[in-house]
Amino acid sequence: MAKPGVLTPQAEDFPRWYQDVVAKAELADNGPVRGTMVIRPTGYALWERIQREMDDRIKAAGAQNAYFPLFIPQSYLAREAEHVEGFAPELAVVTHAGGKELEEPIVVRPTSETVIGEFMAKWVQSYRDLPLLLNQWANVVRWELRPRVFLRTTEFLWQEGHTAHASREDASAYARRILHEAYQDVIAGVLGIPVVVGCKTVKERFAGAINTMTLESMMRDGKALQMGTSHELGQNFARAFGIEYTSDTGSREHAWTTSWGSTTRMVGALVMAHGDDNGMRVPPNLAPVQVLVMVVKAGDGVAEAAEQLVDDLRAAGVRVALDDRVDTAFGRRAVDAELKGVPVRIEVGPRDLADQKVTLVRRIAGSKTPTELTAVVTAAKAALAEDQDVLYSEALERREKSTVDVATVADAAEAAKTGWARIPWSTLGVEGEAELAKDAVSVRVL
Amino acid sequence: MAKPGVLTPQAEDFPRWYQDVVAKAELADNGPVRGTMVIRPTGYALWERIQREMDDRIKAAGAQNAYFPLFIPQSYLAREAEHVEGFAPELAVVTHAGGKELEEPIVVRPTSETVIGEFMAKWVQSYRDLPLLLNQWANVVRWELRPRVFLRTTEFLWQEGHTAHASREDASAYARRILHEAYQDVIAGVLGIPVVVGCKTVKERFAGAINTMTLESMMRDGKALQMGTSHELGQNFARAFGIEYTSDTGSREHAWTTSWGSTTRMVGALVMAHGDDNGMRVPPNLAPVQVLVMVVKAGDGVAEAAEQLVDDLRAAGVRVALDDRVDTAFGRRAVDAELKGVPVRIEVGPRDLADQKVTLVRRIAGSKTPTELTAVVTAAKAALAEDQDVLYSEALERREKSTVDVATVADAAEAAKTGWARIPWSTLGVEGEAELAKDAVSVRVL
Ligand SMILES: [Zn+2]
Numbered sequence: 106m107a108k109p110g111v112l113t114p115q116a117e118d119f120p121r122w123y124q125d126v127v128a129k130a131e132l133a134d135n136g137p138v139r140g141t142m143v144i145r146p147t148g149y150a151l152w153e154r155i156q157r158e159m160d161d162r163i164k165a166a167g168a169q170n171a172y173f174p175l176f177i178p179q180s181y182l183a184r185e186a187e188h189v190e191g192f193a194p195e196l197a198v199v200t201h202a203g204g205k206e207l208e209e210p211i212v213v214r215p216t217s218e219t220v221i222g223e224f225m226a227k228w229v230q231s232y233r234d235l236p237l238l239l240n241q242w243a244n245v246v247r248w249e250l251r252p253r254v255f256l257r258t259t260e261f262l263w264q265e266g267h268t269a270h271a272s273r274e275d276a277s278a279y280a281r282r283i284l285h286e287a288y289q290d291v292i293a294g295v296l297g298i299p300v301v302v303g304c305k306t307v308k309e310r311f312a313g314a315i316n317t318m319t320l321e322s323m324m325r326d327g328k329a330l331q332m333g334t335s336h337e338l339g340q341n342f343a344r345a346f347g348i349e350y351t352s353d354t355g356s357r358e359h360a361w362t363t364s365w366g367s368t369t370r371m372v373g374a375l376v377m378a379h380g381d382d383n384g385m386r387v388p389p390n391l392a393p394v395q396v397l398v399m400v401v402k403a404g405d406g407v408a409e410a411a412e413q414l415v416d417d418l419r420a421a422g423v424r425v426a427l428d429d430r431v432d433t434a435f436g437r438r439a440v441d442a443e444l445k446g447v448p449v450r451i452e453v454g455p456r457d458l459a460d461q462k463v464t465l466v467r468r469i470a471g472s473k474t475p476t477e478l479t480a481v482v483t484a485a486k487a488a489l490a491e492d493q494d495v496l497y498s499e500a501l502e503r504r505e506k507s508t509v510d511v512a513t514v515a516d517a518a519e520a521a522k523t524g525w526a527r528i529p530w531s532t533l534g535v536e537g538e539a540e541l542a543k544d545a546v547s548v549r550v551l
Numbered sequence: 552m553a554k555p556g557v558l559t560p561q562a563e564d565f566p567r568w569y570q571d572v573v574a575k576a577e578l579a580d581n582g583p584v585r586g587t588m589v590i591r592p593t594g595y596a597l598w599e600r601i602q603r604e605m606d607d608r609i610k611a612a613g614a615q616n617a618y619f620p621l622f623i624p625q626s627y628l629a630r631e632a633e634h635v636e637g638f639a640p641e642l643a644v645v646t647h648a649g650g651k652e653l654e655e656p657i658v659v660r661p662t663s664e665t666v667i668g669e670f671m672a673k674w675v676q677s678y679r680d681l682p683l684l685l686n687q688w689a690n691v692v693r694w695e696l697r698p699r700v701f702l703r704t705t706e707f708l709w710q711e712g713h714t715a716h717a718s719r720e721d722a723s724a725y726a727r728r729i730l731h732e733a734y735q736d737v738i739a740g741v742l743g744i745p746v747v748v749g750c751k752t753v754k755e756r757f758a759g760a761i762n763t764m765t766l767e768s769m770m771r772d773g774k775a776l777q778m779g780t781s782h783e784l785g786q787n788f789a790r791a792f793g794i795e796y797t798s799d800t801g802s803r804e805h806a807w808t809t810s811w812g813s814t815t816r817m818v819g820a821l822v823m824a825h826g827d828d829n830g831m832r833v834p835p836n837l838a839p840v841q842v843l844v845m846v847v848k849a850g851d852g853v854a855e856a857a858e859q860l861v862d863d864l865r866a867a868g869v870r871v872a873l874d875d876r877v878d879t880a881f882g883r884r885a886v887d888a889e890l891k892g893v894p895v896r897i898e899v900g901p902r903d904l905a906d907q908k909v910t911l912v913r914r915i916a917g918s919k920t921p922t923e924l925t926a927v928v929t930a931a932k933a934a935l936a937e938d939q940d941v942l943y944s945e946a947l948e949r950r951e952k953s954t955v956d957v958a959t960v961a962d963a964a965e966a967a968k969t970g971w972a973r974i975p976w977s978t979l980g981v982e983g984e985a986e987l988a989k990d991a992v993s994v995r996v997l
């Protein structure tokens with residue numbers, strides 16, 4: 106359906122293909138300041154759906170949303186030396202405001218960690234205040250020298266969770282709960298992307314964490330993408346910020362904290378995990394529009410039939426939209442829907458309709474089936490359920506094919522050129538990890 | 552119920568009462584950078600509910616959400632001289648990033664208007680691209696010398712809508728549609744705050760607008776608060792940004808645009824429009840928690856009965872929460888619920904329960920009624936519906952009482968000391984407006 110040559114083929118140049126999809130599916134544009142992006146309605150609708158699904162699960166896990174300021178006094182970032190070193194070249198600094206130079210420069214938040222730590226210390230007094238489970242949806246800024254839309258941008262949108270607990274066990278369980286019940290559930294169940302879930306090596310751990318857990322997914326070029334992380338911070342963070350509480354026996358204790366985050370990078374992952382040479386393929390569970398009813402061209406009763414279908418699909422609980430722009434060539438509209446990855450299209454044209462038929466087009470399975478008008482709502486719903494699984498299975502199969510079990514560090518380096526390698530940590534160890542790093546191969550997950 | 556002296560009484564010092572409520576109801580704290588705020592979970596839950604209700608209506612009006620960058624090149628704001636003068640002292644400017652000084656300073660968006668204008672010009676080519684209906688939820692920064700939490704803060708959260716149309720009529724109708732179907736519907740119908748809707752005088756108009764429409768509400772101190780604005784920008788904005796399209800007859804035309812915004816200020820308005828000396832009174836249609844089921848103290852079957860009630864209320868479509876923190880004094884928890892303005896509380900205690908009774912407490916009506924356990928779900932739902940109306944009617948009555956019809960400019964100035972004055976524009980006119988300005992009285996709405 107898509108005109109050949111619209112997109113650079115994946116096999117030819119994957120990063121170029123990705124850029125093409127982002128542009129042609131109207132997901133995003135580059136912003137005027139280098140490294141920033143304009144998220145267009147098609148891209149933002151995907152993010153909104155991801156956000157909603159994630160937010161529901163974060164709330165179900167008991168966390169509450171709050172909002173902390175964009176601006177952080179520079180002195181806050183000096184507090185925890187380890188972190189500042191990590192961020193310094195990434196920071197954007199406000200030096201002028203209110204028409205004059207500021208006495209103390211202000212940093213645009215690269216994360217709200219320091220401010221949240223400050224306020225947690227204020228809010229936590231007694232064991233009764235624990236656990237304190239906070240989450241924030243916000244924009245953050247980290248200066249990027251080699252930006253890539255959605256994947257690595259100077260400004261991005263994310264959620265960051267920060268929790269404080271009375272015991273190590275409780276903190277540890279909560280970090281895992283978010284990892285599985287929020288992140289894994291959304292990424293695997295909604296985005297249809299298989300994940301390998303596990304711990305990072307000491308080398309790859311978040312600064313200050315006693316344990317960093319990660320979800321890693323394979324993109325269609327065989328590369329890994331980190332989909333989210335959840336950290337156990339032990340009492341390190343609480344010590345740095347003075348998050349102390351009086352226990353039920355009256356003693357003063359440091360809290361045990363966690364932090365966890367996921368970002369607009371997931372939109373990029375969605376493109377790269379499922380897309381093909383015709384564009385995106387959006388999993389039905391995520392799709393803002395699951396079924397697009399398209400009027401092929403004007404004709405007797407066509408518009409009415411299409412509208413009736415939209416009503417019927419909506420009543421059946423389907424997220425549906427109508428494309429009745431008959432003054433735009435049908436082929437062009439079909440290519441556009443293909444590029445944007447709408448899971449199911451129902452094409453309503455005068456000729457088919459004379460036989461009480463419409464055409465059901467499945468983006469994921471790649472099929473095109475004449476279907477009785479009376480049967481199409483049921484058929485569409487079945488296709489949505491089926492194709493969610495198809496997408497996941499395909500991605501899982503691809504990953505399994507591209508992952509080899511290896512026994513030596515040299516074999517691991519070789520395998521990493523085209524996919525993933527699975528190697529026992531007892532074989533690899535810290536020295537093997539250092540060895541692989543020379544070939545720009547990283548140990549993603551234990 | 553609330554301990555006397557917890558809040559400064561409204562009659563004594565209204566601004567102080569407001570500050571007390573914001574602090575004691577745990578709505579927000581001051582951020583570390585002057586003028587910024589930390590929106591705490593209780594306050595943010597209110598904002599999230601407002602946002603959801605507003606977003607649903609904005610989408611129903613056909614607009615799509617998008618996201619534009621936080622950072623704007625300084626040169627963008629020089630483009631439209633009229634606006635820059637308005638903003639210059641309000642701007643926060645980033646001069647350093649990536650570890651060095653920037654060649655061109657970057658402004659933290661005070662609005663996304665200029666960037667959106669730039670991209671609209673790119674996206675609008677043909678009449679087929681119109682109307683283009685965009686909305687954005689984001690944080691913006693305007694340096695404030697006299698900040699007040701929620702009402703006037705250096706950083707605030709808002710939505711800004713920007714639309715482009717093929718005709719003046721279409722633009723005009725859309726600006727009105729948002730005004731009524733989104734803003735008025737949410738403010739009056741959900742927040743329960745009466746609004747006077749109308750046009751601003753030429754003097755009070757938004758720079759560049761050919762018509763600014765506003766919604767004005769009266770707070771409990773008799774003062775007006777602007778709840779939202781919707782602007783018709785004619786072709787001025789399109790000319791400044793080059794938003795042109797080819798019409799269906801092939802001619803090149805400037806688009807007609809609108810813009811409209813509403814902010815976290817609405818949370819402050821909610822406090823000031825309905826609150827009393829015991830704290831907030833949250834309208835049931837908005838309330839994140841409509842009914843709080845409280846375990847008074849532990850006892851035979853009390854916890855089970857409370858949990859059953861929560862399930863029953865949830866099944867009846869009520870937003871419900873459970874307070875079973877029996878290790879915290881009941882009086883303290885009741886005062887807290889009162890401060891936070893939870894519309895309905897159901898107190899479950901061992902003594903009442905022995906008689907198969909609970910106590911229904913209505914925050915808005917101020918009543919406390921022993922109620923049969925079997926009847927309390929129905930009673931709670933009835934109370935929620937009734938008290939939404941009570942709150943609106945009370946606010947309307949107060950406004951009517953505090954608004955006087957006057958015939959002279961002098962009388963208007965006098966009336967404005969304690970409330971509002973209604974005066975024919977034919978009597979007032981531009982000169983009368985200038986006269987009133989000397990007494991710091993503004994003409995809010997025509
Ligand atoms: Zn830390």
Ligand SMILES: [Zn+2]
Nearest residue numbers: 631758759788
């Ligand atoms: Zn303008």
